Amino acid sequence: GAGVSQSPSNKVTEKGKDVELRCDPISGHTALYWYRQSLGQGLEFLIYFQGNSAPDKSGLPSDRFSAERTGGSVSTLTIQRTQQEDSAVYLCASSLTRATEAFFGQGTRLTVV
Amino acid sequence: DQQVKQNSPSLSVQEGRISILNCDYTNSMFDYFLWYKKYPAEGPTFLISISSIKDKNEDGRFTVFLNKSAKHLSLHIVPSQPGDSAVYFCAASEAGGGADGLTFGKGTHLIIQP
Numbered sequence: 072g073a074g075v076s077q078s079p080s081n082k083v084t085e086k087g088k089d090v091e092l093r094c095d096p097i098s099g100h101t102a103l104y105w106y107r108q109s110l111g112q113g114l115e116f117l118i119y120f121q122g123n124s125a126p127d128k129s130g131l132p133s134d135r136f137s138a139e140r141t142g143g144s145v146s147t148l149t150i151q152r153t154q155q156e157d158s159a160v161y162l163c164a165s166s167l168t169r170a171t172e173a174f175f176g177q178g179t180r181l182t183v184v
Numbered sequence: 185d186q187q188v189k190q191n192s193p194s195l196s197v198q199e200g201r202i203s204i205l206n207c208d209y210t211n212s213m214f215d216y217f218l219w220y221k222k223y224p225a226e227g228p229t230f231l232i233s234i235s236s237i238k239d240k241n242e243d244g245r246f247t248v249f250l251n252k253s254a255k256h257l258s259l260h261i262v263p264s265q266p267g268d269s270a271v272y273f274c275a276a277s278e279a280g281g282g283a284d285g286l287t288f289g290k291g292t293h294l295i296i297q298p
Contacts, residue, residue, distance in 0.1 A: 075227070104285050113190075113290030114228070114273060127285070162227055164286075172218055173286055175227030 073097065077163050077176035084153055084183055092148040092179045096165030103140055104166075104173060105148050109159040117161075120146065153183045187211045188276050190289035198297050203261040205292050207274030210255065214276035218286070219248060219259045222271045231272075232259070261294075269296045 076095040084090050096103050105117040116130035120140045131137070135154075140146040150157055160180050164173035189208045197203045205219075215236040220228035234241040234248045234257065241248050247260045261268055274289040 102285060106288070114288035116285070116287065119285040121285075164227075166285075172230040172233055174230065175220075177225075177227045 075165055075174050075176035077179050081180045086183055087152055089151045090153055092161050094146045094163030097174055100165035100167055102166045103146050104164045106162045107159040155183045158183045188274055188287050188289040190274055190292050192292050194293040196295045197264050200263045203264045203294055205259040205272050207257050207289055209276050213278045216277045217257050218275045220273040228273055264296045266296050
């Protein structure tokens, strides 16, 4: 499809396990964002990639969180040693530039039990 | 410290009336503002945007107003329809600089009552 694709759509994992969330942005979009939305909360910025520049990691909540973007396209968000407070919907978005409208994927609902 | 604030967690409006959603920001470097709409179990979808060189942008039933001196913007929906019931997020960015890309507010849940 032409939109932002995220996988898996749902993930249930045991506390302490590592998880990987994938995002396929819209082709040609140079900016890619990861956000998360916890229950009853707004969108929390996690990390931002712009072209080949070093990513802005200022929103990552701990060093258990990391993300990479290979070849300027697909991105993977990795959470190591998951905790229950990591349970949230993780949203990926891409845009043509940093200041144009971003298009979101449907999100990955992560539940840590 | 929240740079984009939506102080009303929820808003209830009668169908056919005007819905007004408010957003305040603190970062004077923001120069591009967007509204997103989110239905349950879906990702946010872009609704309307405004650049800081304008004070109003209109698209059908949706109008966004920007008051730079007050660091305030609002989204007007006229007339409100049942399908408008959703969570609305205000977002801002610094097109000419800054690091975070888009900064979002916590959202306002709009409920359109028949």
